[in-house]
Amino acid sequence: MVQYLVVLAPTFLVAAFFLIFVQGWSRYQTWTRTVTCAIVFAVAVRYLWWRLTDTVLPYPGDGLDFYWVWFLYGIELLAFFDITLFLIIMSRYVDRSAQADALASDFFRRPRQELPTVDVFIPTYNEPLDVLERTIIGALGLHYPGEKLKVYVLDDxxxxxxRRFCEEKGAIHVTRPDNAHAKAGNMNNGLTVSDGEFIAVFDADFVAHRNFLRRTLPFFTDPGIGIVQTPQHFFNRDPVQINLGLERSWPDEQRLFFDEMAASRDAWDISFCCGSCSITRRAALEAIGGFPTESITEDLLTTLTMLNRGYKTRYLNERLSIGLAAENLKGYFVQRQRWCQGGIQTLFVHNGPLRGPGLSLFQRIMFLPVSWLVQYFVRLAILIVPAVYFWTGYPPLFFTEVADLVSHQLPVLVAYFxxxxxxxPTRYLPVVSSAVGAFSTFRMLPTVISSLIRPFGRPFRVTPKGSSNVDNKFDGYTFACLAILIAATALGLVINIIPEWARIPPGEFSPVAIYWAxxxxxxxxxxALICFEKTNPASESLRADEPARFGGIAGRAVSLTLGKAVVxxxxxxxxxTGKVVEVTLHGVEPFEAELRVVTRRTQGRRRDTGALKYxxxxxxxxxxxxxxxxxxxYTGDYSQDIEELRRRTVAAGLFSRTFGPAYQRA
Known part of the structure; x- marks a missing residue:
């Protein structure tokens, strides 16, 4: 008993630290974050030192198994470097909402005629009207003096x-003779036909909230601010949420970055532009010669190039826009492969983190695309280690005993989780997060490798969006990779459980390998569930709870779209049903609608009384x-964000998605 307590003591100490101290601390204070991240870092260093001195250096021989052990330790060092940067970033946090309040109070006190001019750029390539319409109308509806605001639709x-739609609505339609340098070239052409002091950029599928300029413009009273970036939120569900059956219980993949990491980066003055939902000082753009065209991620490179000239990017973590997430797996990977390739491209350009003049050593390190370069190699290694061990007998380390592994590795896992x-707290579940990472690995890893070999070998690709984007398919390639690895792991496990077939001798590492497998x-x-694509509704309904009248009946709207209301x-x-009635909603002039269906939802267990009708x-x-x-x-009243992560609901959703109608009937 005492022996087990000694082995588990480091894990107990880590858990006690979090349960006794950390859980009672505010996660928004720098000192609490710094102390907590430092403890996690120390636990990780302890583990890596043990790995080197007890499980790598003592490994005998010089065969393939010897190089395998060193290779895996190298992968762990890369993971440690990535996690170290993450811990440094997350050790600070800043919320600039109060600062925005104070700045806005002074900024908008000036006479109307003294307010700066603003141009809104909407770069577009092949998006259909149902996507562009929202963005253009939203931009024209910004709360800002009309004589100070112009909306430019940059049509490539x-x-x-x-052009006719823009003329009808009052936007300025801009074209150019070619599509040189893709989005960056399109926006640079926009600079030549506009003259606003500030330029707000919204991708063709993002709608600005009415108060976007009133919250962001005041930050530019600091002459050192070149860009103000805001988070990206979505009114539809991404394909990962939908394909896992977690549309209502699991947040979209980008929430971790936009809700947490971006604000922490801003606290270190290393925030960066994400393109859409940002506003830029024209003078800063002119100082760097316009939007950089050397990389397909011109947004990140704009931040780096401005840093070279002393201009910072500020981050305001407020929901000031809403947009369209990738609607299927094709769009999901087109988008992420572009981000990955563009991030790696910055290593090879003159104004990137390695060669850009004027950057501090800290800035250079923090803008390296470490996560893109490391995460998929690490995930693949984690996934293949048990299978390699079962089939070849090559262990990942010189193994002493289970107690040593529990004493050194378990505290790291517990500390990180x-x-x-x-x-x-509402952005991470170990198993689901790991599954999403595993799903991405087999498509993203080739992109990482090809981008390192030929960083400029693939041109800019626009993420397909809107009514023209109906390519919902089974992802056979990724599923095949996952299925092969499942089969190799499971079959290797079964073979080695049966003594007559076993390929590895019984030893203390076997229980660890079985659990890992x-x-x-x-x-x-x-x-693998993510590979089975479910239909993503073209018009996602927005949750509502507000008064509504139709046909003289007072009710409450619970769901709204551009073409349907549920009351x-x-x-x-x-x-x-079947009648045309007049509908009254706040903010919209009365209009006619057809009452096609009335549905019921039972309150409690009785079905004869107390049923709500819709x-x-x-x-x-x-x-x-x-x-x-x-x-x-789309301009400020509604949110589709999942504010609370309910673990039981997530588990039930995964179970339902796996077993389908049979589970639902039960």
């Missing part, structure tokens, strides 16, 4: 229908009413 496909639970199989099976009808109210109203708005509905839905 030179479409006549888009508890840190993530504390610092990102079982965890990997679970992770890989969850990852809760008071109990006992009789309604007739009227499904369908409409096709045009003109001013449609514009008003776009402003209402």
């Amino acid at each position: 496909q030179r479409r006549d229908w888009l 508890l840190l993530m639970h504390w610092i990102t 079982l965890v990997n199989v679970v992770v890989l099976m969850i990852a 809760e009808i008071p109990i006992g109210t009789d309604v007739e 009227g499904h109203l369908h409409y096709d708005l045009t003109g001013a009413a449609r514009d008003q509905m776009i402003i209402k839905l």
